Amino acid sequence: MKERKMDCNRALEYATNKHKGQKRIGGDEYISHPVAVSNILKDLGYSSDVQIAGLFHDLLEDTDAAKEEILELSNAEVLEVVTLLTKEEGYDMNQYMIRIRANxxxxxxxxxxxxxxxxxxxxxxxxxxxxxxxxxxxxxIDLAAGTSFENPIKRALQGLIDSVEKEKV
Structure with a gap:
């Protein structure tokens, strides 16, 4: 079966529309976050499928996006990833991490x-x-161990710890 080539521009337009009106803690448009996640993945050399999964990762959790729409714009693998990353009401964090680690x-x-x-x-x-x-x-920290994310996450965590320490002074 031949995989269909995903249209990254169409995927970005869809995600932007779905996150319209949502804001981040710092006041930025919410779409800036999934775009940044997708760009991190791109910078690390991941495929367009992985980048689109990054762009779509919050759609089911934070918008009215439908699985059928995500499938239409991507493929079954991307939909599976987005579904795995979606926290359901009353989710158990340990189980959530187990299913993420498995994919x-x-x-x-x-x-x-x-x-x-x-x-x-x-x-x-x-x-x-x-x-x-x-x-x-x-x-x-454990989830990132041995990946290209291990050191960047440790550095970012230390930066956050440092910012809390500065607030105490």
Whole structure:
């Protein structure tokens, strides 16, 4: 079966439309986050499928996007990754991490997502930063071990820790 070539511009237009009106903690348009995640993956040499999974990673969780629409714009593998990355109501974080770890693409997309979120978390309040630090230490340092994300995540985490320390002074 021949894979259809995905249209990255159409995927970006769709994600931008779905995230329209949403804002990040720092006030940026929300679409800046999935674009940044996709660009991190691109910079690391991942395929367009992986980049589109990065662009789409929050659609099912944060918008009214439908699985059928995501499939129409990508393929079954991208849809599977986006579905794996979607936190359902009442989800268990340990189970969430197990299913991400079992899918190589979901793993790298989640690590790119966490890296970008860590970098941006310096704009959050102290309570959020502390929660994010603990969560990263508990789940993501181990998840990133041995990947190209290990050192960047550790550096970004240290930057966030440092920003909390500066606030105490």
């Amino acid at each position: 190589e693409i979901a793993l790298v997309v989640k690590l790119a997502d966490r890296l970008h979120n860590l970098i941006c978390a310096v704009y959050a309040d102290e309570k959020f930063k502390k929660k994010y630090i603990v969560e990263t230490q508990k789940y993501y």
